[in-house]
Amino acid sequence: MRLESIRIANFRNHQLLEFGPGPSITVIHGRNGSGKTTILEAVHYCALTRGFSGSSDRECLAFGTGHFTIHAAFVSDRNLRTEVRVAYAPENEKQLFVNELELDSFSRHIGAIPCVTFTPAELAVVSGGPSERRRFIDSAICQHDRKYLADMIQYKRVLQQRNALLVMGIETPSDMAAFEIWTDQIAAISATIIISRLTFLKRFGELFAQVYSWFPGHLEPEMRYQSSFGNFDKGVATEDLAELFRNRYRNIRQQEIQRRQTLAGPHRDDLILLNDGHETRRFSSQGEQRSYLIAMKMALRSYLSEITGEAPIILFDDLFSELDPVIEDMIIDSLSSYGQVLITSTVAFDRSGIENYPIEKVMKNME
Numbered sequence: 114m115r116l117e118s119i120r121i122a123n124f125r126n127h128q129l130l131e132f133g134p135g136p137s138i139t140v141i142h143g144r145n146g147s148g149k150t151t152i153l154e155a156v157h158y159c160a161l162t163r164g165f166s167g168s169s170d171r172e173c174l175a176f177g178t179g180h181f182t183i184h185a186a187f188v189s190d191r192n193l194r195t196e197v198r199v200a201y202a203p204e205n206e207k208q209l210f211v212n213e214l215e216l217d218s219f220s221r222h223i224g225a226i227p228c229v230t231f232t233p234a235e236l237a238v239v240s241g242g243p244s245e246r247r248r249f250i251d252s253a254i255c256q257h258d259r260k261y262l263a264d265m266i267q268y269k270r271v272l273q274q275r276n277a278l279l280v281m282g283i284e285t286p287s288d289m290a291a292f293e294i295w296t297d298q299i300a301a302i303s304a305t306i307i308i309s310r311l312t313f314l315k316r317f318g319e320l321f322a323q324v325y326s327w328f329p330g331h332l333e334p335e336m337r338y339q340s341s342f343g344n345f346d347k348g349v350a351t352e353d354l355a356e357l358f359r360n361r362y363r364n365i366r367q368q369e370i371q372r373r374q375t376l377a378g379p380h381r382d383d384l385i386l387l388n389d390g391h392e393t394r395r396f397s398s399q400g401e402q403r404s405y406l407i408a409m410k411m412a413l414r415s416y417l418s419e420i421t422g423e424a425p426i427i428l429f430d431d432l433f434s435e436l437d438p439v440i441e442d443m444i445i446d447s448l449s450s451y452g453q454v455l456i457t458s459t460v461a462f463d464r465s466g467i468e469n470y471p472i473e474k475v476m477k478n479m480e
Contacts, residue, residue, distance in 0.1 A: 239394055
């Protein structure tokens with residue numbers, strides 16, 4: 114997948130900008146606050162229908178303006194052209210057009226433009242809480258598995274209904290009957306989601322170990338999926354896992370009624386990231402955590418390419434900060450064969466080693 118061109122109007126600090134990157138590495142170089150990240154975020158909007166790090170649509174609206182638009186053209190590895198237009202105004206909410214056809218459901222577009230991003234805020238995947246790692250897994254799978262996306266939407270609906278019943282209180286037989294119905298549904302969908310996550314992590318973990326082995330002085334990485342209800346055989350069948358969940362919910366029923374919330378399920382699981390058996394978020398330096406996450410993103414690119422047959426666009430924001438020069442060179446050497454890569458940087462090129470590799474275009478001080 115390749116971004117052919119993008120036009121941005123009233124988005125963040127760009128009132129009007131047109132940009133056409135090359136097919137390989139493009140470095141967007143400029144001062145802090147010059148709008149480098151905004152360009153990547155606009156591409157992200159067209160690919161995944163949202164901004165970076167959970168930013169709201171209103172936050173992306175340029176000051177003093179009433180709407181923003183992003184219009185991008187993409188060309189697939191099969192030479193198919195797709196035009197995406199995103200329009201937002203507070204009074205109309207966000208609209209998404211693909212080849213001039215408005216989509217009533219944004220989820221239909223997820224995966225059409227495969228995209229892998231790295232932003233400094235995403236370091237929370239390695240250093241932060243479980244929700245960040247769950248988001249990483251879910252976003253990765255949703256880009257190639259529409260059933261998983263549908264399962265996640267259904268799970269959130271069932272979880273919301275079950276929690277609402279717990280908040281109101283289980284006081285009558287009819288309340289308990291309704292609670293049992295939601296419990297049976299959440300057990301079934303939980304099993305399906307976890308099996309999908311484990312399937313993803315098996316292959317992704319293999320690719321990650323390969324990528325991480327390229328990093329100088331690397332340690333032995335490991336990823337462990339931690340279920341909220343305990344350990345189980347990774348080869349367990351979906352229905353067997355659903356029955357394990359039903360038993361778990363029966364065992365913690367009184368706790369859930371007392372605490373008025375669902376205490377087990379995919380929404381409470383975690384991915385434990387390790388280096389030589391030590392948890393990365395606790396025992397690795399900031400630079401090591403950054404390298405770990407970059408390796409995860411590079412592995413995700415390989416995974417999506419393998420599963421979909423389409424090389425994703427890579428958006429790396431502030432890539433060179435806090436990295437050892439040897440690691441910088443290794444990363445750029447690898448990325449030079451990854452297809453289209455957009456990198457923002459405030460670092461001078463004589464520090465990054467980027468001048469040694471093919472660059473289609475360098476944008477300086479974009480405003």
